[in-house]
Amino acid sequence: MTRQQLVECIFQQQSYLCVGLDPDLDRFPPSVLETDDPIFTFNKAIIDATKEYCVAYKLNLAFYEAHGLSGWQSLQRTVEYLPDTHFKIADAKRGDIGNTSKKYAQAFFEAMPFDAITVAPYMGADSVEPFLAFDDKWVIILALTSNEGSQDFQFMSEGGEQLHERVLRTAQSWGTTENLMYVVGATHPEQFKNIRQIAPDHFLLVPGVGAQGGDLKAISEYGMNQDVGLLVNSSRGIIYAGGKVDDFAEKAGHAAQSLQEEMQGYLSAFLK
């Protein structure tokens, strides 16, 4: 998907919501667990109920891999079921030496129809570049993550520049605003102004709203650029909104709708 297509989709849906599909059998209602492929059954119902309110889906690979072969099968079915209109993110946090990253790129961009993959920056340029060689495919580099452990290394500072700032700056020479985004956690709303000074035009994928407590308003106010430039993800806050009930998908739809409506307001208020 191109940047232009993504931006058009955002304006059409009046939403920059990304729904995170982190399927956890322990949180599924019994009616789902009884089906042949519970993960796909669950995801399909969630997708049908939320697609009207979001522009992207993020599949957290760990939740599929945890089930071995059958999980990989559910992953494949899910990504193939996702509507063409929506941006498809493999939340894989991959990244390895060049010849290996190339194989990962084939896995997610050729063997499966993902639009984007999340990549950890620790190994530097040659671990990221193979992902950038595919037309209309995106790399989403971890800059400032939403978890507590983000404090351990990401704020390390040299010459007044912190590690996550250096990642934001350095990676701009690897790709463009048309094929490179950054992960910036919603749990650091105070950082968005600064991040927008370093990377004013790039899209940011923002996890951590909902279960992790991020503040959607602050993120939108300080993170939005002229093309919106935000994909805000909620996983658990949407897909488990109703608990283990038969109408879990309807409840997820309501949760997604409520975020979409909030976003619609911010689109009028904060768009540059």
Place this chain on the structure above:
Amino acid sequence: MTRQQLVECIFQQQSYLCVGLDPDLDRFPPSVLETDDPIFTFNKAIIDATKEYCVAYKLNLAFYEAHGLSGWQSLQRTVEYLPDTHFKIADAKRGDIGNTSKKYAQAFFEAMPFDAITVAPYMGADSVEPFLAFDDKWVIILALTSNEGSQDFQFMSEGGEQLHERVLRTAQSWGTTENLMYVVGATHPEQFKNIRQIAPDHFLLVPGVGAQGGDLKAISEYGMNQDVGLLVNSSRGIIYAGGKVDDFAEKAGHAAQSLQEEMQGYLSAFLK
């Protein structure tokens, strides 16, 4: 596998060689490509031919995932075929927020019988700790990688401490010498003295010998500790030693044997 078992295995085999199974169809001989499961056929032959000379196998996940479902199937067959006597590493470079890392740990330590998984440190403590909750299982944290991109961030310095040094120091509070190793690339032989000052007792997994040009002698001289403390990996240099020939496995065996013999010499020369 416990540290004691690993150390005993090293002394018994007179080897600290890890063979990297990075199966690449483009480099397989035609006779292998004709089989039902070429990746498993290739790996099985390599394992049979090299197990006498090594103590560990490292499976590079990308090379399996690139083939989608069938690759995942070959991965599962391969890890189940590996001898119990050998240390089994999932070279996955995973790492995510806590609830996600827990799922990855289940994938590799429960759904599959790996002994260890490589993890990227960028996301900090809570991305690593879930892997450390499994008895006799290991986390191998990227400290200083073998690729060119290691220059981009890993030498960033604050207060006289470089990022990879901080990773080496900080991660010691997350695990012990019984469940935590570090990746240190063979392409930085000049760094091993310094790394051994920061982490004298931990095992190091050392990729980059062979195709990437690392110097086995220097690494052994400066990296060995009282328990050997090294697993030196070669992937392409062993498994593709013979090219696309029918006796590729025999050639791989010779390449592994030659490294083992070199290591046997260093074990007498450099063991502290």
